[in-house]
Amino acid sequence: MIRTIAVIGAGTMGHGIAHTFSRHGYQVNLYEPFEAVRVAAPEKIRSELQFMVDEGYITSADLETGMSNITMYDDLEAAAKEADYVIEACPEKMQLKQELFAQLDKICKPTTVFATNTSSLKLSEMIAQLPPERQALCMVSHWYNPAYLIPIAELSKFGNMPEEVFQEVYELYVACEKQPVRVLKDITGMVANRILHAQARECFYLAEIGAASPEDIDKALKYGPCFRNATTGMLEVADMGGLDVWLAAEDNMFPALCNSDQACSAMRELVEAGHLGIKTGQGFFSYPEERQAQAQTEFYKRLIVQLKASKQYI
Known part of the structure; x- marks a missing residue:
């Protein structure tokens, strides 16, 4: 025990x-x-x-x-x-x-x-x-x-x-x-991080090509896929939408998605310039020193709201 x-x-x-x-x-x-x-x-x-x-x-x-x-x-x-x-x-x-x-x-x-x-x-x-x-x-x-x-x-x-x-x-x-x-398999990244970084690769690519502002890319994720996936996993979402619909959408869309086997150049350039996110005050977004503690607290507050809500997912 x-x-x-x-x-x-x-x-x-x-x-x-x-x-x-x-x-x-x-x-x-x-x-x-x-x-x-x-x-x-x-x-x-x-x-x-x-x-x-x-x-x-x-x-x-x-x-x-x-x-x-x-x-x-x-x-x-x-x-x-x-x-x-x-x-x-x-x-x-x-x-x-x-x-x-x-x-x-x-x-x-x-x-x-x-x-x-x-x-x-x-x-x-x-x-x-x-x-x-x-x-x-x-x-x-x-x-x-x-x-x-x-x-x-x-x-x-x-x-x-x-x-x-x-x-x-x-x-x-x-x-x-x-x-x-x-x-069940000894694979790099386990399961959750592989899903996360596949999603992140496309988000970073969209920012890199200027498809939308960083604010709107994050908004699209929070109020679109992540809003639904918080309570319904991806495989269940596909079942609910119809696998025939998903099959057609993916055949049409996959050729246009980012398939790079390296981290995106925009993020690499930020890192090389010393812009590491909140810990340096600049990343995809700006974090003035006087706002850094508040931004971190707001981040944790959003997570604990989600943690409370997650008790209803089961």
Whole structure:
């Protein structure tokens, strides 16, 4: 039974993963080797939990539960040695993850399940150096950012793990109000990110050719496809519209869609110019310094409205 969870990395993803588990009653050992990140993590976690309280999604008691169930560590062995489930949220570097899993294999109990939050690296390569009995307890558990507001969790079901172990992890995520997606193939990007980036490729291309302003491209997405797809998945939408209609539309439209195998040049030019989005004040949109905090808060507020609404989708 999973009672104690070790989260490796307290950065962008790790701290949100940690307090999602902790506020649902699990003991979480949060390991972070970099002092500045480790020191900042508790206040960041409290701030995000307070945001959820202020928005009426959780109670003040939930906030205190979330805080009290997290213990910060600067020592990997101390954080992981008693964990039943370990999930790493480290930088997307294959060698780093291979070395980390090798360390964890020596530290953890034989029954501990290892998970990676990655979606861009192959699980089979990450765990190739582990003994077969440990490989059978390894999986991808991919969250979306921000981890505490977006309910998806993609769980690899590649055939390497006993069914009862997979089911225990699946039930862990359900208990934490996640919507787990079983991914059956070890493919780059898993499922959700492949869908996302296929959609993003066309959006970026439309902006690049000036088909519409960035504001109107985003408006078209929010109030068109995404409005409908929030409650109805793409395959069901096609069934509802008629597959004959979709077949004809796609035969007509696909030759005109972007099929580049590289990121669009407009985005590449922005990155090369140092325009990285809100963190630099300029991306596809402009974010003056005095408005950056407000823009970030507005973004999170829209997400929590959607999180509340998602309870009606089932």
